[in-house]
Amino acid sequence: MSSNTRRRLIRGGAALLGLAAAGTAAGGWALSRPEIGTQPTGERLARIKASPNWADGMFRNLDPLETSKSGKSRTEIMLSFLTESNPGRFPAGPMPHASSRLADLPDDHFAWLGHSGFFIRMGGRRLLIDPAMHQAFPFPGFYKPFPGADALQTGDLPPADVLLITHDHYDHLDSATAVALRSRVARVVCPLGVGAHFDLWGWAPERITELDWFESTRDGSLTITALPAQHFSGRTFQGNQTLWAGFMLEAGGFRLYHSGDTSFGRHFAMIRKAFPTIDLALLEDGQYDEDWPGVHLLPPSWRRAAQTLAPRAVMPIHNSKFCISHHPWKDPLENAVRTADELGLALATPIIGEPVALDPALRPVFHRWWERV
Numbered sequence: 001m002s003s004n005t006r007r008r009l010i011r012g013g014a015a016l017l018g019l020a021a022a023g024t025a026a027g028g029w030a031l032s033r034p035e036i037g038t039q040p041t042g043e044r045l046a047r048i049k050a051s052p053n054w055a056d057g058m059f060r061n062l063d064p065l066e067t068s069k070s071g072k073s074r075t076e077i078m079l080s081f082l083t084e085s086n087p088g089r090f091p092a093g094p095m096p097h098a099s100s101r102l103a104d105l106p107d108d109h110f111a112w113l114g115h116s117g118f119f120i121r122m123g124g125r126r127l128l129i130d131p132a133m134h135q136a137f138p139f140p141g142f143y144k145p146f147p148g149a150d151a152l153q154t155g156d157l158p159p160a161d162v163l164l165i166t167h168d169h170y171d172h173l174d175s176a177t178a179v180a181l182r183s184r185v186a187r188v189v190c191p192l193g194v195g196a197h198f199d200l201w202g203w204a205p206e207r208i209t210e211l212d213w214f215e216s217t218r219d220g221s222l223t224i225t226a227l228p229a230q231h232f233s234g235r236t237f238q239g240n241q242t243l244w245a246g247f248m249l250e251a252g253g254f255r256l257y258h259s260g261d262t263s264f265g266r267h268f269a270m271i272r273k274a275f276p277t278i279d280l281a282l283l284e285d286g287q288y289d290e291d292w293p294g295v296h297l298l299p300p301s302w303r304r305a306a307q308t309l310a311p312r313a314v315m316p317i318h319n320s321k322f323c324i325s326h327h328p329w330k331d332p333l334e335n336a337v338r339t340a341d342e343l344g345l346a347l348a349t350p351i352i353g354e355p356v357a358l359d360p361a362l363r364p365v366f367h368r369w370w371e372r373v
Contacts, residue, residue, distance in 0.1 A: 035138040035175040037168065037197035037235045040242065044199075044210065048192050051212050051243070058240035059192075061230050063265055065294030077291045080326075088328030091373045094148030095320060098353035103158040108254075108358045112350055114149040114321035116172060116260070116284065119157065122358060123221040123251025126160040128185065129258055133157070136171035136322045138235070143171075146329075149321040152353055154180040162219050165190040166260030167233045167244035168197060171322055175201060189217060189224055193242030197235075213245060214274070223250040227274075228267035229260045231295050248275055254358060257311065258282045261318065263294050264301035268308040280348070280358065281311035286319030286332040296325075299335040306343060313346035313364065320352075320370070330370045337368070 040048055053059050068077065095114070102111055102119050110120040113131055120127040133154045136143040144150070154177050163185045165173050173194070179201050187207045188198050195208040209217050211226035218224070226245040233242045246260040248271075257271070257278050272278075283305060288296035296318070297305055306314050316336035320329065333349065340347035350356045350365045357363045 033138065034200060037173075037175065038200045039238070040193040040196040044193060044196055047210070048241075048243075051192055053213060053243065059233065059243050060240075061232075061265070062228055062267055063230070065230065065232070066263065067294060068291045069293075070291060072291060080291070084326060086326065086328070088330070089323050089326065091146050091148075091320075091329055093373050095146050095151075095373065096351040096369045097148055097151040098351055098355070100353060100355055102152070102156055102353070105158075105355055109355050110358060111353050111355055112315075112317075113152055114145065114352045116166070116258075116282075116318050117321075118258070118282070119160070120249070120256070120358075122249060122254070122256065125162065125220050125222045125251070126158065127162045127164055127222075127249070128157060128160045128181070129164045129247075130166055130172040130260075131157060131163075131177050131181075132171050132174040133177045134174050136324055138170055138175070143322055143324065145321050146323070149352060157181065157184070159184045161186050162222075162224070163188045164224065164247060164258075165194055166229070166246065166258065167191060167231065168194050168235055168242050169233065169261070170235065171324065172261070173197065173235075178203075187219070189219075189247075191226060191233075191243035191245040193233075196242070211245070212243065221251050224248075225250070227257075227271055228265075229262035230265040230267060231261045231263070246271075248278075254279050256280045256282070256358065257309065259284050259305075259317075261296065262305075263296055263298075264304055268305050272309055278309055278311040279313065281306070281309050281314045282317045283309070283314055284318035285316040285336055286327075287322075287325040288327065288332075289325045291326075299331075299339070302332075302335065303339045303343070306339060306345060311345070313348055313359075314340060315348040315350075330373075333370050 105121050107121045117131040118129040189209045192210050195210045198208050213228045216225040225248040229244050229246045231244040233244045247258045249256040255278050285302045288298045319332040346364045348365050351369050356365045
């Protein structure tokens, strides 16, 4: 890790800890910035309170989140993350990326934007999922993408029919990207409450569709269903006021699952029961840690999730763009290769921006590209 990168991480963490210590006093300025977003009110809040997933003033997971067995406090976990010396957390060179124009992507193809972001052509529709193009922190200069992972900028994103957001964490919902896309995307589909941020950022309410778990909406021939995930939400220290979700996309008999952020839970069996056949699973496998086991899939849990869902093909996501965990950046990819081989699953590992057919079980795009970095 370079000294400049290390200083940025420590300053970013110090800012977080400072805001936490200041509490409401910090809200007078920092927490009122538009990049932070806003809390649901009015009809959005009324619908939230009617959700079966809302209780005692916040959204709840199907099961309580597993907590760290180390006994560390939240502050201790943050300080450990910031001060640990582990150069393997950062790539030694730039991320490989394709120079193809996303606007030229054929139908029934996708391109990975790094982390959990995608541009997808499916069923004649154009979708963007979680395109966090700038950074994973609300204040400038912190938690920026790895070199090369920033090769695609917001201006490279083509017009789209749907912007799909899994939850409101900064590494999935980037305000600068959301504002830039306002004139290029027809509508937003997101979990309950997340639409409030888009209200603040100038999106017309009629262009925002909020979904609870197992609710669906249609866009042309495409059906979008919000599905449970085991995670949390929030852009301030008041968390879980908005819902988090994965999504199933269906068109022309093809099913694509995007897990969003999740740890392991019974929701995977519920998803498999509701959707016995999944053609491609985009399954998060990065930014996990023993200090926060309840919010991301640790390697054994990634195996259990892939085995439970039994997709025809799987792609590991939530990796290779931001350093927001302790593990070496290559580990999620190496784990995915071992797991897919053991389970007999077709594995897709494209580079950022590479056009990939939506049916990788028949035409897999597999490279060990990380070995060249």
